[in-house]
Amino acid sequence: MTNPRALRGPVEIVGVGLLGTSVALACAAAGLEVLLSDSVASHVRTASGLGAGRRRKAGDTPQLVVVAVPPAHLGEVIVRSLADNPDAVVTDVGSVKASPLAYVREHSPEDVRRYVGGHPMAGSERSGPLAATATLFEGRPWAVTPHDEADPGATELVEQLASLCGAVPLTLTPEDHDQAVARTSHVPHLMAALVAGRLAVAPEGHLSLSGQGVRDVTRVAAGDPGLYGQIVAGNARAVTDLLTEVRAQLDEMIAAVGNGDAAALDVLLKEGQAGTRAIPGKHGGPQTAQATIYVTVPDEPGNLARLFADAGESGVNIEDVRIDHDPGRPVGVMELIVADDAADRMQSVLESRGWVAHR
Amino acid sequence: MTNPRALRGPVEIVGVGLLGTSVALACAAAGLEVLLSDSVASHVRTASGLGAGRRRKAGDTPQLVVVAVPPAHLGEVIVRSLADNPDAVVTDVGSVKASPLAYVREHSPEDVRRYVGGHPMAGSERSGPLAATATLFEGRPWAVTPHDEADPGATELVEQLASLCGAVPLTLTPEDHDQAVARTSHVPHLMAALVAGRLAVAPEGHLSLSGQGVRDVTRVAAGDPGLYGQIVAGNARAVTDLLTEVRAQLDEMIAAVGNGDAAALDVLLKEGQAGTRAIPGKHGGPQTAQATIYVTVPDEPGNLARLFADAGESGVNIEDVRIDHDPGRPVGVMELIVADDAADRMQSVLESRGWVAHR
Missing domain, CATH: 3.40.50.720 (NAD(P)-binding Rossmann-like Domain)
Incomplete structure (x- = not known):
C-alpha cells in the first residue's frame, strides 16, 4: 500500500x-x-x-x-x-x-x-x-x-x-520565520540601501576611493526596489521593531563618535564582530578559522583557469573567492580563502608556480 | 643634471x-x-x-x-x-x-x-x-x-x-579625503557593525536562514574593533555628520514601513539602487551591464580548476566570482559575473561541458 x-x-x-x-x-x-x-x-x-x-x-x-x-x-x-x-x-x-x-x-x-x-x-x-x-x-x-x-x-x-x-x-513557526528574515535579509537590505543612498549624493570624485568593503556592504541594494518594497511591507511589524533597535544603537554610536568615547564605540564594534561570527559556516556547520591569500592576476581570459589549476595542485580546498575591484587598478587581485592551517601550503605552491601571492 | x-x-x-x-x-x-x-x-x-x-x-x-x-x-x-x-x-x-x-x-x-x-x-x-x-x-x-x-x-x-x-x-584635499573615506569606508563599516550587532543577539535558529546577502553586508564588521575605533575617532567630524544624515533617512524609513507608505519607502530604495550604480566600475571606468551565471559545483578540490578551464574555453572574461554559502547546502553554487552580452555564450559553453548552469 x-x-x-x-x-x-x-x-x-x-x-x-x-x-x-x-x-x-x-x-x-x-x-x-x-x-x-x-x-x-x-x-x-x-x-x-x-x-x-x-x-x-x-x-x-x-x-x-x-x-x-x-x-x-x-x-x-x-x-x-x-x-x-x-x-x-x-x-x-x-x-x-x-x-x-x-x-x-x-x-x-x-x-x-x-x-x-x-x-x-x-x-x-x-x-x-x-x-x-x-x-x-x-x-x-x-x-x-x-x-x-x-x-x-x-x-x-x-x-x-x-x-x-x-x-x-x-x-x-511563521512568526519565527518572519523575525528571522527581518534580521537576516530585510533589515540588512534596508541598511545597505541607506548606506548606498549616501553614495548617490557624494561630491564629484569622492567615490574614487571606494574599495571592496563598500561594494560588499551595498551590493544587495542594487535589487529591484518595487519587489523589495512589497516584501518589506508584508513584514512591517518585525522590520520596524528591528529597525527601531538599530536606530537606538545608531544613536549610541553617534554619541560615542561625537564625544570621543572610545569605550562606548568599542562595545558597538565588538558586538558587530561577534555578529559576523554568529552566522553559520559553510554547509551549516560551525565557522572554521580561515586565511586569505591575495594573488595578483593579469586581467585576461585564461589566467583564472591557470590560477585555479595551480591552486588545485596544492590539494587545498578553496572555501571562498573574490576579485578585488579597486578603481584605477591595472591588474586584478584575487582573494583565495582557505582553511587557516592550509594557507602556508597553498601560498608556497602558488609562489613556486610563479604567482605573486601574499597574505 | x-x-x-x-x-x-x-x-x-x-x-x-x-x-x-x-x-x-x-x-x-x-x-x-x-x-x-x-x-x-x-x-x-x-x-x-x-x-x-x-x-x-x-x-x-x-x-x-x-x-x-x-x-x-x-x-x-x-x-x-x-x-x-x-x-x-x-x-x-x-x-x-x-x-x-x-x-x-x-x-x-x-x-x-x-x-x-x-x-x-x-x-x-x-x-x-x-x-x-x-x-x-x-x-x-x-x-x-x-x-x-x-x-x-x-x-x-x-x-x-x-x-x-x-x-x-x-x-x-585632506578635507575631501576625510569626507570621502567617511562615505566610502567608515560609515559603511559602522553600519555593517550595527547590522551584524543585531545578528549577535538573534534567537536560537534564526540565523539558519542567512544567505549571501547578509554575509556581504556584514563582512567588513569582522575587522579589528581596536584599530577601527582609532580610525573613526580620527575622522569624528565627517563621520558624525554623515551618520546624522543616515539617522534622518532611517527615521524616514521607519515611518514609511510603519505607516505602510509604499511611495516613501520606494524613494529610499531607489536612492540606494542609484548609489550602487554610482560606484566606479572595474579599473575605474564606468560600470558595464553584467550578468550572473550560477553554476553548481561539487565541493571538492579540483572542481574549481575544471570549471575555470571550461569557462576559459568560452573566451569570455570573468569580471567577478563568488561562492554561495547558504547553510545546509550539500553542493556549492558558484556565481560567475560576466558582461551581459557574453552571458549566453558562457552559459552554453559550460552546459556543453556538463555543468549545471543557470542565470
Whole structure:
C-alpha cells in the first residue's frame, strides 16, 4: 500500500514566474504531473513550452497547490486555491509568512489546516518563466512554516516538495520565520540601501576611493526596489521593531563618535564582530578559522583557469573567492580563502608556480 | 643634471608594521636606500632581516620620511620627523588626513610645507612586519593630500613614492579625503557593525536562514574593533555628520514601513539602487551591464580548476566570482559575473561541458 502522505501529484503551480516555473520544472523532472495557472495566459504557454507541465483544466484535482504570486496577492490567492481544491494541500513560496496566514485564518478558518507556508531561500537577478530552472533550489534552505492548526500530513507534503526540489527543509513557526528574515535579509537590505543612498549624493570624485568593503556592504541594494518594497511591507511589524533597535544603537554610536568615547564605540564594534561570527559556516556547520591569500592576476581570459589549476595542485580546498575591484587598478587581485592551517601550503605552491601571492 | 625633485632616497620608514615594511620592501626592490625606525626594536630587526633596509643611525639624512605608526600617534611622530630631518619631505600612510595636518600646523607651522599626507587604500587581515610584501599596493589607489601651504616638490615626491609602490596616486584635499573615506569606508563599516550587532543577539535558529546577502553586508564588521575605533575617532567630524544624515533617512524609513507608505519607502530604495550604480566600475571606468551565471559545483578540490578551464574555453572574461554559502547546502553554487552580452555564450559553453548552469 502506498503512503497516503507521499507526494505523488498532480502538483498545481499558481503563478508561473521565476519561482513557480522552477518548482514546476523540478516536479516535472521528478515525474510528477504538473498543472499550470497564471493570470497572464502567455506565461502558461511559455512555461508549458519549457516542459514545466500543462495548463490546468476543469476537473483536474491537484494533491498539492503551490502559490507563487507576488507578495501583495498571496493571501487572496491561497484562500481561493483552498476553496477551489477541497482535498488539496496548499502552500506558497512567499518571502513573508505571518501575514498570508492571518489572511487565510480570517477568510477561510475551516480550511486553514490544509495550508502550510513555505519560503525557498533562492532567487535570481532575472524574473519570469524564461529565467526558471529545475536546479534553482539546489542545496538552498527552504523554510517550512507549519502553524498550530496545520494538518501534520500537510506539513509533510510541503517538506517533500522542498526535498524534491533539491532544497534543505528547515521548520520554523511563521512568526519565527518572519523575525528571522527581518534580521537576516530585510533589515540588512534596508541598511545597505541607506548606506548606498549616501553614495548617490557624494561630491564629484569622492567615490574614487571606494574599495571592496563598500561594494560588499551595498551590493544587495542594487535589487529591484518595487519587489523589495512589497516584501518589506508584508513584514512591517518585525522590520520596524528591528529597525527601531538599530536606530537606538545608531544613536549610541553617534554619541560615542561625537564625544570621543572610545569605550562606548568599542562595545558597538565588538558586538558587530561577534555578529559576523554568529552566522553559520559553510554547509551549516560551525565557522572554521580561515586565511586569505591575495594573488595578483593579469586581467585576461585564461589566467583564472591557470590560477585555479595551480591552486588545485596544492590539494587545498578553496572555501571562498573574490576579485578585488579597486578603481584605477591595472591588474586584478584575487582573494583565495582557505582553511587557516592550509594557507602556508597553498601560498608556497602558488609562489613556486610563479604567482605573486601574499597574505 | 638629475631632477632635484626625483625620489632617489634614502627613504626612512618610521613604524615597520604591515604598511611601513611593505613600503620599505617596495623601495628596497626599486634600489633605494631604506632606513628603518620603530619603537619596538625587534620589529626593526625583523624588517631588516626581510631585506626591507637597515636601522637608521645618527648622521643619516633621508630625502623622504614615511610615517607609518598607529592613527593615535600620527601627528606627534610627523612633527618629530620634521624636526629631526630639516631637509626632508615627510609623509604618512594614515587613514585620516585632516587631523594630523591640523596637529602639524599647530606644532610646527614653519615646517608644514614639507609635510604632504598620503593614504594607500590597501591592507590585509594580518599585521606586523612579517605580513608585509612589496606588492601590497599593486594597482591600489593611493590618496595624496597636499594642502594650501605644501611645497609642490614635496607633493611630487609623495606621488613618486605611490607610483614606485605600484599604486595609482589620486590627489585630493585632506578635507575631501576625510569626507570621502567617511562615505566610502567608515560609515559603511559602522553600519555593517550595527547590522551584524543585531545578528549577535538573534534567537536560537534564526540565523539558519542567512544567505549571501547578509554575509556581504556584514563582512567588513569582522575587522579589528581596536584599530577601527582609532580610525573613526580620527575622522569624528565627517563621520558624525554623515551618520546624522543616515539617522534622518532611517527615521524616514521607519515611518514609511510603519505607516505602510509604499511611495516613501520606494524613494529610499531607489536612492540606494542609484548609489550602487554610482560606484566606479572595474579599473575605474564606468560600470558595464553584467550578468550572473550560477553554476553548481561539487565541493571538492579540483572542481574549481575544471570549471575555470571550461569557462576559459568560452573566451569570455570573468569580471567577478563568488561562492554561495547558504547553510545546509550539500553542493556549492558558484556565481560567475560576466558582461551581459557574453552571458549566453558562457552559459552554453559550460552546459556543453556538463555543468549545471543557470542565470
